[in-house]
Amino acid sequence: MPEPPADLNDPKPDAQPRRQKLKYPGDMYTPQWVRYPGHSKEGFCNDCKPGKWLQLKNSAYWYHKQFFHGISSVSGKMFVPPVETRKFESGDCTEGLCHQCGQWVPIATSKKKNSMLWFRHAHKCHVYIKPKSYPPDGKRR
Ligand SMILES: [Zn+2]
Numbered sequence: 001m002p003e004p005p006a007d008l009n010d011p012k013p014d015a016q017p018r019r020q021k022l023k024y025p026g027d028m029y030t031p032q033w034v035r036y037p038g039h040s041k042e043g044f045c046n047d048c049k050p051g052k053w054l055q056l057k058n059s060a061y062w063y064h065k066q067f068f069h070g071i072s073s074v075s076g077k078m079f080v081p082p083v084e085t086r087k088f089e090s091g092d093c094t095e096g097l098c099h100q101c102g103q104w105v106p107i108a109t110s111k112k113k114n115s116m117l118w119f120r121h122a123h124k125c126h127v128y129i130k131p132k133s134y135p136p137d138g139k140r141r
């Protein structure tokens with residue numbers, strides 16, 4: 001797992017990456033590294049190679065994790081993939097069957113080859129249960 005490099009141009013302690021705990025077991029959404037305080041706080045995406053800093057408060061991080069990597073901010077896991085996919089004979093559109101609504105949803109076109117369309121649908125449609133968080137520090141039984 002890539003670790004963020006310290007920012008040597010910015011000597012302020014707030015600018016140095018600090019480690020965060022995950023919220024629950026298997027949490028793929030919560031950034032393990034953050035930097036900067038308050039509104040300028042950024043999270044480190046370690047699904048990117050070699051990693052990427054994204055703002056947390058303006059939802060850049062949220063957007064990136066969900067629609068670029070397909071990780072739900074609710075479940076902390078990958079969106080459930082289509083049950084089935086089908087390609088039209090013309091070859092310029094692929095659809096995926098959604099387990100939640102039972103509809104065929106366009107997931108790729110000749111112009112858009114990524115899974116962004118599926119992730120967008122999954123975000124709007126799928127119902128995920130938020131896993132139970134670890135108890136706050138010091139209150140473990
Ligand atoms: Zn990323």
Ligand SMILES: [Zn+2]
Binds near residue numbers: 100102125
């Ligand atoms: Zn659906």
